Every structure is written in C-alpha cells, then in structure tokens.
Amino acid sequence: xxxxxILFSPRAVRRLRGALLGLLAGLFVLSAATxxxxxxxxxxxxxxxVTPGDPIHFTLxxxxxxxxxxxxxxxxxxxxxxxxxxGPNSSDQMSYDSQSGRRMVHTLQWELSATRPGRYxxxxxxxxxxxxIYQTRPMTVVVAAxxxxxxxxxxxxxxxxxxxxxxxxxxxxxRLFLRATVxxxxxxxxxxxxxxxxxxxxxxRLSRVGQSVGNIQGIxxxxxxxxxxxxxxxxxLKGKQYSTAHMYRMALTPSKPGPVSVEGYSMEGVLPxxxxxxxxxxxxxxxxxxxxxxxxxxxxxxGGIKVRIPSPPIQLNVRPLPSAGQPPNFSNTVGDYTLRxxxxxxxxxxxxxxxxxxxxxxxxxIELASPPLFPxxxxxxxxxxxxxxxxxxxxxxxGGRKVFEYVLRPKHAGGLEIxxxxxxxxxxxxAKYVTLQTEPMGVVVTxxxxxxxxxxPSAQAPGSSQPATTYHELHYIKHLREFHPLRSDRLLESMxxxxxxxxxxxxxxxxWWRNRQQARMDPARNRRAGAWRLFERRLRAIRQRMxxxxxxxxxxxxxxxxxxxxVADRFNLSxxxxxxxxxxxxxxxxxxPHDRVQRLCDLIEQCAALRYAPVGxxxxxxxxxxxxxxxxxxxxxxx
Amino acid sequence: xxxxxxxxxxxLLLLALGALRSGAATTAHNSLDALxxxxxxxxxxxxxxxxxxxxxxxxxxxxxxxxxxxxGTAQAQAGQKGMAIWRYLQAxxxxxxxxxxxxxxxxxxxxxxxxLAIAPVLPIDWLYHHFTGNEWATIxxxxxxxxxxxxxxxxxxxxxxxxxxxxxxxVILPLVLxxxxxxxxxxxxxxxxxxLWRGVVVAEQTVARAGPSLSQIETDTLPVGTVIRIxxxxxGSGWYKFSYAGGRMGFVESSRVRPL
Numbered sequence: 001x002x003x004x005x006i007l008f009s010p011r012a013v014r015r016l017r018g019a020l021l022g023l024l025a026g027l028f029v030l031s032a033a034t035x036x037x038x039x040x041x042x043x044x045x046x047x048x049x050v051t052p053g054d055p056i057h058f059t060l061x062x063x064x065x066x067x068x069x070x071x072x073x074x075x076x077x078x079x080x081x082x083x084x085x086x087g088p089n090s091s092d093q094m095s096y097d098s099q100s101g102r103r104m105v106h107t108l109q110w111e112l113s114a115t116r117p118g119r120y121x122x123x124x125x126x127x128x129x130x131x132x133i134y135q136t137r138p139m140t141v142v143v144a145a146x147x148x149x150x151x152x153x154x155x156x157x158x159x160x161x162x163x164x165x166x167x168x169x170x171x172x173x174x175r176l177f178l179r180a181t182v183x184x185x186x187x188x189x190x191x192x193x194x195x196x197x198x199x200x201x202x203x204x205r206l207s208r209v210g211q212s213v214g215n216i217q218g219i220x221x222x223x224x225x226x227x228x229x230x231x232x233x234x235x236x237l238k239g240k241q242y243s244t245a246h247m248y249r250m251a252l253t254p255s256k257p258g259p260v261s262v263e264g265y266s267m268e269g270v271l272p273x274x275x276x277x278x279x280x281x282x283x284x285x286x287x288x289x290x291x292x293x294x295x296x297x298x299x300x301x302x303g304g305i306k307v308r309i310p311s312p313p314i315q316l317n318v319r320p321l322p323s324a325g326q327p328p329n330f331s332n333t334v335g336d337y338t339l340r341x342x343x344x345x346x347x348x349x350x351x352x353x354x355x356x357x358x359x360x361x362x363x364x365x366i367e368l369a370s371p372p373l374f375p376x377x378x379x380x381x382x383x384x385x386x387x388x389x390x391x392x393x394x395x396x397x398x399g400g401r402k403v404f405e406y407v408l409r410p411k412h413a414g415g416l417e418i419x420x421x422x423x424x425x426x427x428x429x430x431a432k433y434v435t436l437q438t439e440p441m442g443v444v445v446t447x448x449x450x451x452x453x454x455x456x457p458s459a460q461a462p463g464s465s466q467p468a469t470t471y472h473e474l475h476y477i478k479h480l481r482e483f484h485p486l487r488s489d490r491l492l493e494s495m496x497x498x499x500x501x502x503x504x505x506x507x508x509x510x511x512w513w514r515n516r517q518q519a520r521m522d523p524a525r526n527r528r529a530g531a532w533r534l535f536e537r538r539l540r541a542i543r544q545r546m547x548x549x550x551x552x553x554x555x556x557x558x559x560x561x562x563x564x565x566x567v568a569d570r571f572n573l574s575x576x577x578x579x580x581x582x583x584x585x586x587x588x589x590x591x592x593p594h595d596r597v598q599r600l601c602d603l604i605e606q607c608a609a610l611r612y613a614p615v616g617x618x619x620x621x622x623x624x625x626x627x628x629x630x631x632x633x634x635x636x637x638x639x
Numbered sequence: 640x641x642x643x644x645x646x647x648x649x650x651l652l653l654l655a656l657g658a659l660r661s662g663a664a665t666t667a668h669n670s671l672d673a674l675x676x677x678x679x680x681x682x683x684x685x686x687x688x689x690x691x692x693x694x695x696x697x698x699x700x701x702x703x704x705x706x707x708x709x710x711g712t713a714q715a716q717a718g719q720k721g722m723a724i725w726r727y728l729q730a731x732x733x734x735x736x737x738x739x740x741x742x743x744x745x746x747x748x749x750x751x752x753x754x755l756a757i758a759p760v761l762p763i764d765w766l767y768h769h770f771t772g773n774e775w776a777t778i779x780x781x782x783x784x785x786x787x788x789x790x791x792x793x794x795x796x797x798x799x800x801x802x803x804x805x806x807x808x809x810v811i812l813p814l815v816l817x818x819x820x821x822x823x824x825x826x827x828x829x830x831x832x833x834x835l836w837r838g839v840v841v842a843e844q845t846v847a848r849a850g851p852s853l854s855q856i857e858t859d860t861l862p863v864g865t866v867i868r869i870x871x872x873x874x875g876s877g878w879y880k881f882s883y884a885g886g887r888m889g890f891v892e893s894s895r896v897r898p899l
Contacts, residue, residue: 219849219856220849220856220858253856255849255856353749367858367859367887368856368857368858370860371860384749384750384862385862386750386862387859387860387862389859389887407749473742473746474712474715474716474742474743474746474747475712475738475739475742475743476712477679477682477708477709477712477713478705478708478709478739479679480672480675480679480697480703480705480706480709483671483675483701483703483705483706490772490773490776490829490832490833491772491773491776491777491780491825492772492776492825492826492829493829493833497776497780500780500784501780501783501784501787504783504784504787504788504791505787507787507788507791508787508788508790508791508794510791511790511791511792511793511794511795512790512791512794514794514795515794515795
C-alpha cells in the first residue's frame with residue numbers, strides 16, 4: 001500500500017511527466033539531426049565528345065552527409081544506344097567530422113562505347129534515400145565521326161584499336177584492327193549469313209583478356225567459333241605484312257527484308273609493358289619511344305595499357321522472298337535441303353502406334369524449319385508430333401538436320417498406306433522454290449485386341465497439324481470418399497528433420513566418447529577386447545615366416561605361445577603360467593562346449609610337441625593345425 | 640469471483656470453443672464433400688467445363704492427388720490437354736505410384752518420360768520416379784538416424800561388444816548403405832522440384848522466340864507437354880527465358896507455360 005501511494009503521488013506524476021517531456025525533446029533533436037542529412041546525387045562522363053570505339057567512363061556519385069544510410073542502390077540508367085563494355089565498379093568512401101557528422105561517398109562506374117557516330121543521351125538514374133527519391137540529369141555524349149581510316153590501299157573502312165591514351169591511339173592507327181568478312185551482304189529473309197572476324201596486327205604485342213559481341217536484337221544470331229588462344233599467321237595485304245588470327249565466327253539469320261545494321265564483335269586486351277627500358281608493346285622501338293620517352297620506367301605503366309579493338313558495324317541488305325512461283329503451302333523455310341522418311345516398322349496391329357520420322361537435312365537455318373503437314377489419310381490418324389533439330393556448323397555455312405516425328409495410329413486393319421508428304425522450301429542458292437516429297441509407304445496392320453477408338457471430333461480430325469487427344473484411353477475419375485491432402489512441404493527443408501539427425505549424431509558422439517573414456521581408464525578391458533586381434537596378428541606373422549621358408553619347429557613354438565596368450569588376454573591372466581587345466585576351466589566356465597575345449601587343448605599340446613619333431617616330418621600336419629586352432633580359438637574367444 | 644466459479648467458467652469457455660471448432664471443421668468437410676459430389680456428377684453427365692471449374696475449386700482447398708487427378712481428367716475431356724498434363728504432373732509428384740495417373744499421363748504425353756528422365760540408366764530412373772522426394776528423405780533420414788542410434792547403443796554396450804558384432808555387420812552397415820543410396824535421390828528430387836525452375840507447355844501452337852516480344856522471330860515450335868527449364872532472368876513481365884533440349888535457349892509467353 002505504501003509503495004502504491006508513493007508511485008501515484010503528485011510529485012511522482014510530475015517527475016514522470018518531466019521524464020516524458022525530456023524523452024520527447026531528445027527524439028525531436030535526433031530527428032532534427034537526421035533531417036539535416038544532405039544528399040547529392042550526380043552523374044559524370046569523362047568525355048562528352050569521342051570518336052567511335054573510344055571508351056567512355058560514366059560515373060554515378062552519391063554523397064550523403066550526416067545520416068547513416070545503408071543499401072544504396074541507384075537504378076541503372078538507360079544507355080541510349082551506347083554499348084556497355086564493363087561495370088559497374090563500385091567504391092565507397094567514408095569520413096567523419098564533428099560538424100557535419102558522417103560523410104559517405106558511394107561511386108559506381110561503367111565503361112561505355114559507341115561504334116557509330118551520333119548523339120547519345122544517357123538517361124537519368126534514381127536512388128531512394130530515406131524515402132526520398134533523388135535523380136541525376138541526363139548526360140549527352142557526342143560521338144563524332146573519326147577521321148576515315150581505311151585498310152592500306154584498299155579503301156575498306158577499319159576501326160583501329162583504342163586506349164585511354166591519345167598518343168598510344170595514334171601509334172596504333174592502322175596497326176591493330178579487326179576485319180570482318182561477310183559471306184553474303186544481300187541475303188534472303190531466313191537465309192543465314194556467316195561473318196568471320198580476323199585480327200590484323202602489325203608488330204604490336206598483345207595479351208587478349210576478353211571478347212564481346214555488340215547488342216544484336218531482332219535477328220537470330222549464333223556463335224559458331226571463337227578462338228581460345230591467338231595464333232598468328234603472316235599474310236601480306238596490299239603490300240603490307242600483317243600477323244593475322246581468326247578470332248570469331250557467327251551466323252546471322254535476318255527475319256525481315258530491308259537494310260539491317262548489326263554491331264559487331266570486339267576484343268579487349270592489354271598491351272604489356274615491362275619496367276625494362278626500351279621494352280614497349282611495339283616491335284619497332286623507335287616509334288613508341290618517341291611518343292613516351294622514358295615512360296616505361298614509370299611504375300604507373302608497369303601493368304600494361306588496356307586496349308579495345310572494335311569492329312565496324314555489319315551492313316546487310318536483306319532481300320524478300322520472291323512472290324513469283326511461291327507454292328500455296330510454303331511455310332517460310334529457306335535453305336538447300338533434302339527430305340527423307342523412315343517408319344519404325346512396316347507391320348503391326350491396330351493396338352500399335354507407328355512412328356514416322358521425316359528428316360530434313362542440308363544447308364540453312366535448320367532450326368527455323370517448320371514441320372511438314374501430315375496430309376489427310378483414310379488409314380492413319382495423327383496422335384502426336386515432335387521435332388528435334390541437330391544443327392552443325394559446316395565449312396560452307398550452317399546447316400544440319402531436323403527430325404520431325406509423327407506418332408500415327410491405324411484406323412483399321414489391312415494393307416494401309418502412309419501418304420506422300422510434300423514440303424516446299426526456298427533455295428537461296430538457286431533462288432527458286434523447291435517442293436520436296438517423300439514416297440508413300442505401305443504398312444500391314446492386323447486386328448488388335450483392344451476395340452478401335454471412336455472417330456475423332458472433326459476439329460481434331462487427321463490432316464490438321466494438331467495432335468488429337470485419345471480420350472477413350474484415359475482412366476476414369478476417382479470417387480472422392482475422403483480427402484488425403486498430402487503435405488507438399490519439403491522434408492529436407494524441415495528444421496525438425498535435421499534436428500533429429502543432430503540429436504542422433506549427438507547421442508552417437510556421446511556414446512563413442514564414453515566408450516573412449518572407458519577404454520582409457522580400463523586397460524584390462526582393452527586387453528580382453530583385443531585378444532583376438534592380437535592373435536590374428538601373431539598368426540599372420542607365423543604364416544609369413546613359414547612362407548619365407550622358416551623351420552616349422554620354431555613356428556610351432558610361436559603358435560603354442562600365441563594360442564595360450566590369446567586365452568590369457570581374454571581372461572586377463574598371465575600366459576606364462578597357463579596350463580591345460582587352467583585353459584579348460586576358463587573356457588568351460590564361459591560356456592564353450594566341452595568337445596571344442598578338449599580339441600583346442602589337444603591341438604595346443606600337439607603344437608608344443610611338434611617343436612621337437614624332426615624337420616620336414618610333419619609339414620602338412622602343422623599347416624592343418626594352424627587353421628584348426630584359429631577356427632576353434634575364434635569361436636571360443638567370441639563366446 | 641470465487642476460485643471454483645472461475646474454474647467452472649473457464650472450463651465451459653474451453654468446451655464451447657472446442658465445440659465451435661469441431662462444428663466449423665464438420666461444416667467445412669461437408670461443404671468439400673458436397674463440392675466433390677457436384678463435380679463428379681458434372682463429369683459423369685459430360686458437363687466437363689463445369690466439372691473442371693468445380694474440381695479446380697476443390698484442388699485450391701485440398702491438395703489431394705486424387706482431386707488433382709480428377710481435375711486433369713476433366714480438363715483432358717474438356718479439350719484442355721496441356722492443362723491436364725500439368726495437373727497430372729502435379730498429382731504424380733504427390734502420388735508417383737498411382738497407376739491411373741501414370742496411365743493417363745502416358746496417354747496424353749507419350750514422350751514425357753524421356754523429358755523427365757534424370758539418368759539414362761533405367762533402374763536409377765525407375766527408382767527416382769517411384770518414390771516422392773519426401774519418401775526418399777524419410778527413407779534416408781530414417782535409415783541414418785536409426786543407424787546412428789544403433790551405433791550409439793553399440794558403443795554404449797561396449798563391455799560386450801563382441802556379442803553385439805552382428806549388430807554392426809547385420810544392421811548398421813545395411814542401414815548406412817540404404818541412407819547413402821536414398822540421400823542422393825532425395826536431394827535430386829529437391830533439386831529438380833524446388834531449386835531448378837521447370838515448366839510445362841500447356842497451350843497449343845506455342846512458339847519459342849528469339850527475344851521477349853511477339854515481334855521477335857520464331858525459332859521453334861513447342862508441342863504441348865514439352866518440359867522446359869525456366870531461367871530466372873528479368874526479361875519483362877509476361878515472358879520466360881528458357882532452355883530446352885540440346886542447351887538451346889529461347890523466350891516464351893509465360894501464359895503458355897505452367898511452372899512445375
């Protein structure tokens with residue numbers, strides 16, 4: 001009663017109110033300090049004007065002062081058509097001063113590039129800091145046309161390798177570049193085009209570190225080859241000698257007519273620089289030394305210069321397929337193909353399904369080939385179909401084979417026929433439509449045991465390319481008397497499952513530990529437990545010595561001792577004073593049958609007697625003695 | 640309130656709560672039975688779309704393999720072959736040895752077993768598909784826990800270890816072997832069913848495309864029942880990036896695929 005009175009006294013209430021006010025004031029000050037947090041979010045590019053292939057470094061810098069903010073994730077901006085070569089590389093800096101408090105600078109950097117001149121706008125990035133959205137301004141990068149570089153004497157445009165260093169770029173002009181060879185600049189729709197990229201090098205030492213293919217959208221592209229290592233060959237081009245290496249091969253399959261421009265393949269590498277004076281990435285030391293003087297001695301250059309080798313965009317003028325002569329059932333398959341049909345068997349019953357395989361093979365974008373239509377048939381209905389393409393690169397382009405499987409069910413018994421299948425394709429090499437056709441195939445079908453299925457609904461009748469469902473073969477629904485909802489929870493994800501394992505493992509560990517402890521504290525137990533093992537070891541040694549030609553009298557003595565020692569170990573006694581009556585008594589007391597005890601003791605005595613027998617007189621006898629003693633002892637010791 | 644009175648009131652309250660709960664459970668069970676009977680009646684009279692709708696309601700409440708099987712059968716009869724295959728696959732995951740489910744699945748999608756095979760060796764594949772992941776986990780966990788407990792007993796009775804040697808050779812070692820066989824199956828189930836994101840094509844005339852847009856070119860046709868591996872990649876809503884036979888990749892509309 002007394003304490004209750006003190007708690008609710010006016011003085012106590014005043015104290016409580018004061019404490020609450022103090023707490024509120026503290027919270028206000030804390031929130032004011034938090035609200036004082038300043039955030040700056042900005043974007044930067046290192047170069048606002050570049051030439052095609054030049055690297056552009058785009059950086060997002062988020063600076064916060066006076067607030068502790070974690071998990072800052074600015075959104076990735078829209079690159080506006082620029083290619084991302086690398087990044088983002090992030091870094092964080094943190095400092096603290098008494099006035100502004102904690103200061104954090106979070107930086108993200110990307111490396112970008114453009115292969116074509118133009119004006120590129122990098123979109124804004126956003127970040128959420130403490131519930132407030134901050135946004136950067138869009139950045140504009142102008143990619144100006146570079147002074148036209150052409151392959152020496154040919155007029156073919158090239159893009160030389162680029163680094164961050166203008167002097168190195170000048171030195172690299174016309175000396176390190178990728179050249180693209182296009183198999184056909186005027187392909188038809190759905191006709192694959194093969195593009196090979198070859199690296200041309202005029203005495204520049206280069207370590208390749210990576211490769212990439214530009215952004216290709218709306219056109220089917222596929223890598224056919226990429227070089228695992230650079231292997232140079234020497235060629236002479238327009239009177240100039242280059243080391244060349246085939247780096248990359250890809251196939252493009254345009255799907256729409258009209259002009260198409262595709263960003264190409266590019267490489268990244270390092271021009272290795274060593275600390276040794278006069279060593280530079282260029283084979284001819286004079287030219288490079290003129291640019292850099294003693295720069296190679298600078299430790300800054302010790303790791304080498306990163307270089308990017310772009311390739312010019314690929315320009316294709318895609319031709320539409322000719323409308324003249326186009327067959328009515330043409331399904332846009334383009335290529336130089338052959339068609340053949342095989343059937344899994346020519347005999348069966350109406351219970352059987354037959355599998356018809358149509359193999360389309362040849363040159364072209366085989367994966368785009370659509371399945372041939374199975375025609376109306378009075379003898380067979382189509383119950384399922386599938387297609388498996390098996391594409392393979394060829395020296396003259398891409399191609400391969402595509403196998404279409406049709407699962408057919410006979411409609412009746414008798415001599416049936418699988419009709420001829422016609423398939424129209426456009427051959428781009430002869431620029432003509434070709435209709436491929438298989439031969440009709442005869443099949444002998446006998447009546448089966450199951451009744452014939454009812455006729456299919458007309459919408460799914462044979463002849464349509466859609467497989468029909470065989471409803472009559474489905475088992476009937478189950479009568480739901482009571483529900484047995486099964487747990488779909490994964491037992492392997494259940495904590496109880498693993499806790500049970502842990503508990504069992506703990507028990508096992510405890511028992512093992514207890515056993516070890518007992519073994520340490522009870523040498524007699526160890527001796528008993530190890531009696532048989534020790535006997536086995538001794539027996540092995542005896543047999544080994546016998547095999548090496550040792551005299552058996554000596555071995556017989558050892559066997560006599562080993563057997564007595566085993567019994568002595570089993571009962572924690574000394575082997576020296578153990579007589580036959582002792583052995584008999586001990587074993588009989590431990591329920592070993594009397595006849596076995598007698599036989600064992602006889603054998604041990606026999607061994608002892610053999611020690612004094614003439615050498616070679618009882619070899620066989622001794623060998624059988626060893627085996628019998630081992631058997632009897634094992635049984636006796638394990639009783 | 641006196642103590643006996645309080646206890647009596649508490650007892651009555653608990654009794655009332657128990658009765659309410661039991662009543663609610665009975666009511667729920669009755670409504671499920673009525674729904675099941677109504678769905679079966681619709682199926683028997685050939686009103687398959689109605690049966691599908693009712694079995695779907697039932698399956699949403701009770702994840703019973705028999706309900707899923709009935710739903711799949713109703714969908715197959717209603718002409719929704721792809722959805723039926725998907726439901727049968729769900730049912731088979733819960734009851735892999737049900738002969739009706741296996742028969743109907745084989746009838747609707749004869750090539751499905753090749754797509755779902757985990758190994759080219761028949762006994763391994765048969766064993767894998769013959770038990771659910773949880774059954775394999777139970778076998779593995781039971782064998783290993785029992786082996787550990789018997790091992791603990793063996794060490795505990797160490798004074799007469801010789802007499803218990805049969806326990807090691809005759810029981811513990813076989814249990815360890817069973818666990819060593821069953822754990823890979825359990826984890827493979829877990830990998831294929833929970834880690835790997837797979838889907839089955841449920842719509843007719845489904846095509847794979849080169850990009851996540853209807854304007855992208857068609858690269859292949861995907862028959863109903865094709866099992867694809869969905870690649871978790873942010874390709875925009877309404878599309879899945881996937882890989883299928885031969886390591887090829889493509890994009891498919893997500894509405895045409897149901898995740899397994």
